Amino acid sequence: MRTSRRVLTVVTGLAAAAAGLTAATATPAAADTPLVGWATQGGGTTGGGSTPPTTVSSASALTSALSSGSAAVIRVSGTISCSGMLRVTSNKTVIGNAGATISGCGFNVSQASNVIIRNLTFRNWNDDGINVQYSTRVYIDHNSFSNGYDGAVDIKRSSDYVTVSWNRFFDHDKTMLLGHSDSNGSEDRGHLRVTYHHNWFDGTNQRHPRVRFGNPVHVFNNYYGNVGSYGVASTQEAGVLVEGNYFENTDDPYHLGEGSSPAGSLVARNNHFVNSGSGQAGGSVKSIPYSYSLDSASSVKSIVTAGAGAGRITIP
Template sequence: MNVRKCHDHVITRAVAVAGCAALVLSVSGTAAQAQPRDPGRQTLGATDGWGAHGTGTTGGARADAEHVYTVTTWEEFRAALKDGGSAPRIIKVKGMIDAVSAGCDAFAAEGYDFQKYLAAYDPAVWGHDKPVSGEQEELRAASAAEQDRSIKAAVPANTTIVGVGRDAGIRGGSLQIKGVDNVIVRNLTVEAPIDCFPQWDPTDDNGTGAWNSEYDGVVVYGSTHVWIDHNTLTDGRYPDSALPTYFGKVYQQHDGLLDVVRGADYVTVSWNSFKDHDKTMLIGNSDSAAADDAGKLKVTLHHNRFEGIVERAPRVRFGQVDSYNNHFVIAKGQKWGYVYGIGKDSRLVAEHNAFTLAQGFSPAKILKKWSEAPLTAANNYVNGELTDLIAVHNAQIPSETLQSGAGWQPVLRTKVDSPKAVPGIVGSRAGAGRIC
């Protein structure tokens, strides 16, 4: 196996960041417990969000020397994930590794031709009343299946994945944290995978058609005790603004940056930077998933920075979601739909957050009602001013009246900062390369 295994003393190095203490402290009650200097050995603090509930989240912190890996390619990374059975592991990503280094053509099935695909399914030829079928659709599906096999990486239980230094990350890969317990992902720049072979659906989008894409940067699917910390998740080199248009619709090649779905539970998302993306984060991906999701999807989001996002930051179904001390930046000229999507049977608590809205954007759009579900929204500041998000929404959008009072109060929180200070704190410390 082409993976370099190293003893901890060889590959451990402290990441010095301005404003961070040399030693990380995990606070539990009134006692402070020193954490190791190696970010791969650090664990989630005992009160740090829903991920700390019950057994807590330690990832691969207990890995022995034989299960510590340093990887520099996508192939090495996937090999390290598979090696060692169920033993705790630490995978250190060095530099930027690329899951699609050979380009999209490497996945294409013989005979697939995008120009032929466009010609076959042009609405002027195919219409809008039936799904696409035939040779080119079959070849597109075969190409998509090959990409799926190549860019997804299944993350096992008891694993820590951590970037080394300031410039580590993953391009074009999809981390699948599926059906496992106890996973940590830290200090990576994750460039959202592009779908090389989106499918045209003539019947979608109220009968006018739409391009549908697959692949999220990180998926937490049916997993428990997950900590996503100090990462930068972004469209990177492939912003939606650069995507072409076919059949009058954007050739959408992105899905989500981070989705938490299908019975996932006890997740903490902290100190990340979410940048330049449309459908940013789903917590619960279907109104019909009550059998999997009811009573689960408990997620904490704190000290994250959302900039250049269009919607779903997050959109919530079913879950008890605690969102505090986050900073949301909506810039002049960008496309924007909403921040928080209030979905079926959700119980969102959004407190002590900061919102910076460019002129012309209304704070009434911060909340978006999809289904009847009460929420708590307290002590939030918009452009430096205390703002009752529910009241301003209801006053300006009376057709979508929201109800106040989520019915629960979060207790698993680290230090809650003043929302007035959040833009500065989060701006200087959130994202990859700034881990303490």
């Protein structure tokens, strides 16, 4: 955990379990961070826990390990080239060794629970980078995403209790969709509760995130640098708290409605703007149920650029 982090609500040993290690064997790192946000709810997210790790270095081995019916800690080594979407089942920790890269494909977390994905570089995926659907308790942390076809991290179809933290997104258009359709309220109302914090949106274009139905969705302490089209959009019954973020060279930091989707609600507070628009807010948002501590928005750029992305956590 970085010494400037003051995040609360950490289950004993959870940071170690998230890395697929026991509390006794985990090695602290200056840039490592504990789980915070919605993925701490509903019983918490521990992935494969202390299951002995298995290292994979080929697409076939990775595919087999991800789809196993048993709890697993999967260590990814080297560059794995693949296509399409690889199914991730329940009780999995997928964590990259130094330089681990997924090239050409993405992960499909579907009808799963208790999944952790950390320290991987995703590039050139031909569908989504990570797709989460019909799944709960998912933690996506310290990854890098670039130059993919569709969404980098899309969350939809009644998924719930998800944290997306400390990731870097660059050279990409459609970054993060939350809720895929205005007509899917029967599945999505009361779900799609996601926390996005300490992510680095580095010259990406749109959907940071684009939100439907989820309430409250918490977007805090992210760095938006040179964002092209817009930052956050709250649409179709959503309630989004945009808090303590740093917006730089971003003409449209956040707004209500997007495309044919009607306006949702958005509350903005304590954000920092440099050569950026002021944003559009309105309506009310449900209260955040978990404890957290906010970095000063003016410090977020330096904190996030120093710590976000793959390769910023120590893997023993």
